[in-house]
Amino acid sequence: MVPIGTIFYFNPFHFSLCFAHRILGTKSMNIVVLGPGAIGSLWAIHLKKAGHNVSLWGNKTQSTDSIQLEDKPPILFDNRNTQALSQADLVLVTVKVWQVEHAIKPIIQHLDSDCMLMFMHNGMGAVDRIYHLVEQHPVLLATTTHGAFRPSANRVNHTGLGQTQVGAFNDKAQQCEFIADVLNHAQPEVFWNQNIKQALWQKLVVNCAINPLTGIEQCQNGQLANQEYQTTIEKVVSECADVMNADGFKADKQTLLDTVRKVIVATGKNYSSMYQDVFYNRTTEIDFITGYLLERAKCLHIATPVNAELYQQIKAKELSEN
Numbered sequence: 162m163v164p165i166g167t168i169f170y171f172n173p174f175h176f177s178l179c180f181a182h183r184i185l186g187t188k189s190m191n192i193v194v195l196g197p198g199a200i201g202s203l204w205a206i207h208l209k210k211a212g213h214n215v216s217l218w219g220n221k222t223q224s225t226d227s228i229q230l231e232d233k234p235p236i237l238f239d240n241r242n243t244q245a246l247s248q249a250d251l252v253l254v255t256v257k258v259w260q261v262e263h264a265i266k267p268i269i270q271h272l273d274s275d276c277m278l279m280f281m282h283n284g285m286g287a288v289d290r291i292y293h294l295v296e297q298h299p300v301l302l303a304t305t306t307h308g309a310f311r312p313s314a315n316r317v318n319h320t321g322l323g324q325t326q327v328g329a330f331n332d333k334a335q336q337c338e339f340i341a342d343v344l345n346h347a348q349p350e351v352f353w354n355q356n357i358k359q360a361l362w363q364k365l366v367v368n369c370a371i372n373p374l375t376g377i378e379q380c381q382n383g384q385l386a387n388q389e390y391q392t393t394i395e396k397v398v399s400e401c402a403d404v405m406n407a408d409g410f411k412a413d414k415q416t417l418l419d420t421v422r423k424v425i426v427a428t429g430k431n432y433s434s435m436y437q438d439v440f441y442n443r444t445t446e447i448d449f450i451t452g453y454l455l456e457r458a459k460c461l462h463i464a465t466p467v468n469a470e471l472y473q474q475i476k477a478k479e480l481s482e483n
């Protein structure tokens with residue numbers, strides 16, 4: 162484990178000149194985690210242990226908050242500190258995808274325009290919707306396969322090791338490749354991806370195939386390996402591939418289907434986030450997963466009846482629960 166106070170590693174060849182003076186000057190970055198839930202808490206702890214000045218911006222109004230990683234001693238963080246926002250080099254946004262707009266609006270006025278914004282969530286389309294609010298910032302997108310679970314408000318369990326991919330959403334973020342090294346030092350493995358939207362689309366296809374079905378059937382991911390689901394999964398993936406191709410992204414149906422099947426087996430014992438959201442009567446991320454697919458399909462005049470049916474079934478569950 163990296164002791165607190167350790168200075169993180171920078172690859173100088175990846176280092177952005179724009180931010181170099183600020184970050185080298187302080188030897189660590191000022192980072193705010195906006196939405197310190199399961200995934201955000203995990204990153205907050207690992208970034209703090211890697212020597213960064215990390216503070217939280219959560220829903221709770223108290224000025225400090227502690228997080229405990231498994232049975233390790235709790236770590237205390239500042240919470241909702243506007244000075245931390247004004248000094249931030251990076252805001253890591255880890256709210257659920259449908260919470261992005263509501264979370265970003267009240268904080269954006271406090272940030273320096275050089276402050277990087279990194280959105281790490283499932284689903285697509287949320288950043289497009291709020292881009293007019295954040296366009297002066299370097300905007301980054303990230304996707305992770307780490308698993309995190311919050312058994313209680315101040316505790317997080319790291320339920321599965323994974324990988325994280327980061328890439329630029331706008332031109333200003335093209336010079337921020339160094340941030341992958343910073344994150345990699347805190348919680349490996351992190352890669353810079355020049356085509357992050359391709360990676361997000363591939364994750365979206367996996368989510369379109371697994372999340373709604375497990376939410377509707379209220380089953381573990383592994384149950385989707387049963388024969389009865391294969392036709393639906395094949396059709397979901399085929400429709401997704403058609404939309405991806407029409408949208409200008411690379412998509413091979415068989416490769417995507419193989420990936421979905423591998424994820425079903427590898428995460429067989431897991432309960433997907435949509436399963437959990439349906440189970441606990443919470444708003445799901447369907448509007449930015451299957452909903453995003455349907456939106457792009459409509460624009461591109463592609464038929465997606467099977468995905469549309471799954472979307473309707475999850476929306477019906479959301480409505481009946483609220």
Ligand SMILES: NC(=O)c1ccc[n+]([C@@H]2O[C@H](COP(=O)([O-])OP(=O)(O)OC[C@H]3O[C@@H](n4cnc5c(N)ncnc54)[C@H](OP(=O)(O)O)[C@@H]3O)[C@@H](O)[C@H]2O)c1
Pocket residue numbers: 195196197198199200201218219220221255256257258260263264265281282283284305306307308309310311434446
């Ligand atoms: N958990 C995983 O293993 C995992 C893995 C890969 C990807 N993801 C994705 O990562 C994203 C986050 O997932 P998660 O499981 O970490 O969700 P989560 O535990 O619900 O975390 C979201 C956090 O954001 C807080 N929040 C909501 N609105 C806010 C606001 N306006 N201002 C400040 N904080 C706000 C929530 O507070 P409250 O607690 O008060 O609601 C919660 O602490 C999702 O898109 C998910 O699909 C999760």
